[in-house]
Amino acid sequence: MADQLNPKTKMGKRTQEALQNEKWDFVILQEMSNGPITSKASFLENAEKLCEKIRENGAKPVFYATWAYQRGGKKLETFGMDYDEMYQKLYEAYHLAADRNHTLIADVGKKFYELSDKVNLYADDGCHPNEKGSQIAAEIIAEVLMN
Template sequence: MIFICIGFFWQLESQSKKTEFNILFIGNSLTYTNNLPLLVKKYAKKHGVTVNTKMIAKPNYAISDHWYDGEVQKLIASQTFHFVVIQQGPPSQQDGKQLLIEYGKKYNILCKNSNAKLAYFMVWPPMNHPERLDRVIKNHQYAAKINKAILCPVGEVWRNHFKTTNNYDYYGSDGFHPSKKGSESAAKIIVEHLFPK
């Protein structure tokens, strides 16, 4: 029993000292605009963590679309990723909320079987529909809680930025996709929630 306990605590200690991680990003244009995974990699390095990333992101894709394609299941099952970051969005309506919950559960089962941790990348609605942002935030919070996943609250931080500065510079020129500054903000939030200090 003593040897088992020693082994267990040694494993915990070695995991806490780990500084290199593999992250799989699954999403759409809100993820691949400005190459968010690359920005995460750069910010993580400043955070003292080495990150290797892979991105599966297609225009107008939902996390259910990726599931039907079948590629993400193979990637997660390969057991090469420590984190799987899924992006659905912007899910302000009931059907979007259900996708976050139901498919989040499917992804989470795969993650647990592959020793990975699921994380939600909380996004934002179009700039001309600010009334939807509170629902986007609540739906992500609920889905992450139900599925016991990490929540990267990008949309919530954006809301606070808008309220305190009255500046919408996190949006790009189309009023929906992120500007470079917006993607840099998202990268910072994701790193700080995947690797809290």
């Protein structure tokens, strides 16, 4: 999210211009996969700043709460925490950001957690979603926006 706030980066410049020059109903915010855990203070600070800019645009911010790396996967193993712990820390960080900023939250991570033992939602890398995971994410975001 820090890059989105920095007008000197390519992505930040595009984000800032879009928030200044275009009108949006909603803006979806997602941090890098483990950012809410490894850089929690920065995540919360940048989330607040982005929510302010989004509201200045007249739009509503929505947090896209992501999921833990795949249970038993190599990516999770190298991250140094177990599946339940990573899920809980992501859940807490995203919900804290949403509560502090009075925003909507599309809690895709919770749905992944609920389905983790029943359905494979992960691509081969163990951190990105496969087609089924992407479909679930899209459905949850759409439900939040429509309600």
